[in-house]
Amino acid sequence: MSYDRSVSAEQHALEPETVWHLQMPQIRFGRDAVEELGFQLGDLGVDEGAHGLVVTDENLAGIGHVDRVTDHLEDAGYDATVWKDVEREPSLEVVGECISFVRENEGEDGYDFYLGFGGGSCIDVAKTTRAVIANGGEALDYIAEPTGSGDALTESGPPLVLMPTTAGTGAEISPVAILSVEEQEIKEGISSNHIRADAAVLDPTFTTTLPPETTAKTAMDALGHAIEGYTTHPFDGLLRATDPQERPVYAGRTELTEMFSEKAIDLLSTNVRTAVHNGDDIEARAGMLKGALFGAIAGLTAGASLCHAMAYPVGNRYHTYHGETIAVLTPASTLGYNAASDPERFAEVSRLLGADTEGMGAREAADLAREEYVRLQRDLNVIPSGLNELAGITEDDIDWLASQTVETQQRLLRCNPRPVTEADATEIFRDALYNWE
Template identity: 40%
Template sequence: MYESDTVWEFAVADHVKFGNGATEELGDEVATRNVSSVLIVTDEQLREAGVVDTVRASVPDDVDVDVFDGVEPDPDVDVYESAIETATEIDPDGIVGVGGGSSLDVAKVSGALAPMDRDVLEYVAPPIGNGVPVPDSETLVFAIPTTAGTGSESSPAAVVSLPDRELKVGISSRHLYPDLAVVDPLLTVSLPPAVTASSGMDALTHAIEAYTTRRYDAKASPDRAGGRPDYGGRTQVTDLFAEKAIELIGASLRQAVNNGSDVEARRDMSLGSLLAGIAFTNAGLGATHAMAYPVAGENHTPHGVTVAVLLPEVMRYNAPAVADRYGKIAELLGEPVDGASDRDASDHAAAAVETLSSDIGIPSGLDGLGVAEDDVPRLAEKTAEIQRLLVGNPRRVSEDDLEAVFAQAL
């Protein structure tokens, strides 16, 4: 066997455009790539708000444009299949996802799977699906986020909700990377404070978990390159992205929530979200996200709020394994840690996250999200099944450990 544990990989969207007014350059990209027809995938609210018109206006007049606005928050299989059916009927050269993570996820999957004649869940890993490989499609996908949080514009994954099972599952493949990500902070200016807060804490959690997940050489070594896990573990490169993301978000999220028209704060949040997305889609996540999925699945809580409530207690649990890293996080969040031990500094990091969440109106405990003490054993059992995320947690976590963390987070 070759020394596979000395090799790491790094991937991003094929091309990224970032900056105020970047949406106006979509038309140039469409023309350069010889796209003659596009399908915009979005939600009804963004269409009514005129955001879709802004995107559409940037597309050359000689390009046919259709719109699918049936995306809903936490899209289920029906939403994905409806979008895929529309894409199959129209057969566009390009699909443009406009919106939050839900719209971008649906756009990416529609671009890859139309006109595949398979159930969407077949592409989900067992035991839910069959793990059918996502095909390499010729349909170009352009991702235009209108929130600063999910990182879907730089992600090779999409989340599918299963309301009948009170569960969320993912489809992951290198073929789900967008061909172009257009990150325009001006599209986030109209976001309400609550959405800004939720999505911002999601981005911060992405960055913190990417920065503290297991190193690439501490994960199980595959027998061949193709056997590496989707999340390869942190590297010196992902650390660079995560550190800058934490610094940007920590310094700008409060202002973005309190004064949404502050373009500089919005720009920093958009950049922080993009960098955090690049970091976590390469390095991986951990127990915070694994625990959040069953909580949100059962209680229908916003993902960003759910991870924000859980993150401080997960940080405290993980502190013995990566106290030095949490100390650096405290410093990046502006905490005075000079002369403090790693363990004391890591306590400052968890407290800083709690304070930030409180300042922007995030509930302080799971009980505020509808979770009761009796729910804890069931939530821990469901979380223990999400090994694709737990395998990256820096400290080993058993079902009993998960129960304890859930109880602390109440």
């Protein structure tokens, strides 16, 4: 039995999972952690004099952050080439350009090490480039059928270090790289432990230059990871694979991921207002980056679910920011439709978000989570009020979005605590058009 079967399989066919697995990069966290970048590479076995590639974008190069990174690399005895052509919500074409750059400059063996520096887009391009160079071919070869060939990654390649400059995506520890397939208006993931980084260096001083809107958008993605990871299926409520290699990287929640989720929701919800309205507050910035890390450990191990599944068709068709899309979809999906799956658990989410649930029954308390989340968004004053304000989405667009969600995002819907039909998705998208007036 493989994971092709859903959790709604007939009872006689259901064999629950009995084993959970956690794999993480080395994690180095703290103010001025960039100063230990040379030590981190050495700890991964990268010799002095090695030649590496820094994958980043024009904005980070323009404000001097990239120079700060390359200066530390040079001081530690490393040679670094910078590729700064990453775009937001990167496409297969952009990844292909980075892979071609590597092959043209270093041949099929590529660089001695790779460093992804920036938001989730920069990090996912770095992850994919390193993996494809190590395994051969092109990125499309490793995207699941029918979009790609569905080939398995078998090699990790030279050391990869990831340095996030936003507190949100969790891409620095994720075993998935998300890419746009523009001609099909979809997003697809390359999912494998071989795409995961060897180390993540998280330095909150790089996040103080984030403008309020970007701070809020990325925070909502991080909060989405934490809440979705906290409310997804328990690992032993999913099906057991006959071969451990078939166990997916999104494998259900455990007691360990629940602890990270709880702390992440607390850190993010208590620090985001300060970080948005006073971006120079380094303590709030550190709390946000730590919350995003914890949320990713939880959500990207246990598994993102319905909200992320709905967000990918929206983002690919309308070119919206991922975190902003998560923000407008979470009230109707995770905190609306899914709340009926486990009222006690969602009541705890309400409490973690700061709601006073004293004297309430579980179902009533669970409904407060949506209310508290929307209050938080409105306090930030930079989040759209729904899909309509986000991208002009109307009733006429919903059928296509619902069908794309159900047809292309089963990898994520498999983890959702409630089964989702196309009719369900249609109603949830309709609910998400307006979160407040």
